[in-house]
Amino acid sequence: GNSVTQMEGPVTLSEEAFLTINCTYTATGYPSLFWYVQYPGEGLQLLLKATKADDKGSNKGFEATYRKETTSFHLEKGSVQVSDSAVYFCALMKTSYDKVIFGPGTSLSVIP
Amino acid sequence: DGGITQSPKYLFRKEGQNVTLSCEQNLNHDAMYWYRQDPGQGLRLIYYSQIVNDFQKGDIAEGYSVSREKKESFPLTVTSAQKNPTAFYLCASSARPANEKLFFGSGTQLSVL
Numbered sequence: 001g002n003s004v005t006q007m008e009g010p011v012t013l014s015e016e017a018f019l020t021i022n023c024t025y026t027a028t029g030y031p032s033l034f035w036y037v038q039y040p041g042e043g044l045q046l047l048l049k050a051t052k053a054d055d056k057g058s059n060k061g062f063e064a065t066y067r068k069e070t071t072s073f074h075l076e077k078g079s080v081q082v083s084d085s086a087v088y089f090c091a092l093m094k095t096s097y098d099k100v101i102f103g104p105g106t107s108l109s110v111i112p
Numbered sequence: 113d114g115g116i117t118q119s120p121k122y123l124f125r126k127e128g129q130n131v132t133l134s135c136e137q138n139l140n141h142d143a144m145y146w147y148r149q150d151p152g153q154g155l156r157l158i159y160y161s162q163i164v165n166d167f168q169k170g171d172i173a174e175g176y177s178v179s180r181e182k183k184e185s186f187p188l189t190v191t192s193a194q195k196n197p198t199a200f201y202l203c204a205s206s207a208r209p210a211n212e213k214l215f216f217g218s219g220t221q222l223s224v225l
C-alpha cells in the first residue's frame with residue numbers, strides 16, 4: 001500500500017543551523033508529495049508541494065526535491081530560526097485517491 | 113475571516129458516554145475530513161465526506177460516526193464502542209475531493225475521565 005516514512009525526532013538545532021528532515025515514500029505511479037507544518041497548539045498548514053519527478057517545492061526558505069529514483073522528498077532549510085520550531089509532516093496523494101496519506105511527523109526544536 | 117472552527121478545544125468523556133466534536137467551515141469547500149493524531153503515529157483518517165449527505169469510512173472508522181447534513185458542518189461522534197478515544201482530533205477541508213491543499217482546524221483534545 002501507499003505509505004510515508006520520516007526520520008524520527010525530536011530534532012534539536014541551534015539557530016542558523018542547516019536543517020534536513022528525511023522523507024521516503026512507497027507508492028505506485030507518480031504521487032504528488034507535500035510537506036505540512038504544525039505549529040504548537042494549531043492545525044496543519046501546507047508548507048510546500050511537488051507534483052512530478054525532479055520538481056522542487058519551496059516556501060519560507062524551505063525546499064524539497066521530488067526524487068523518483070530514491071522515492072524521497074527530503075525537507076531542507078539553510079538557516080533555521082526559533083520560529084521554525086514545529087512538527088513537520090511529509091505526505092503524499094495519488095491522483096486516483098481522494099485522501100492525503102501522512103507520515104508520522106518529525107518534531108523540530110530550534111534553540112537560540 | 114474564512115476558515116475552519118473546531119469546538120470545544122478540550123473535551124472529557126466518561127465511561128460509556130458518546131461525545132460529539134464540532135467542525136464548521138465557511139470556505140465553501142466540498143470535501144471535509146476527520147483525522148486522529150496520536151503521538152508518534154501521525155495522522156490517521158477516520159471519515160471523509162466529498163459532498164453533502166455523503167461520507168465514507170477512512171482507515172480507523174470503528175467506534176466513530178459522522179453526518180454531513182450541511183455543506184459547512186461535519187460533526188464527529190465518538191461512541192462508547194471506541195475503547196481508546198484519548199487523542200487529538202483534527203478536522204480538515206478541501207475545495208474539492210482529491211485536492212491536495214487541506215485546510216485544518218486547530219483541533220480538539222479528547223481525554224477519558
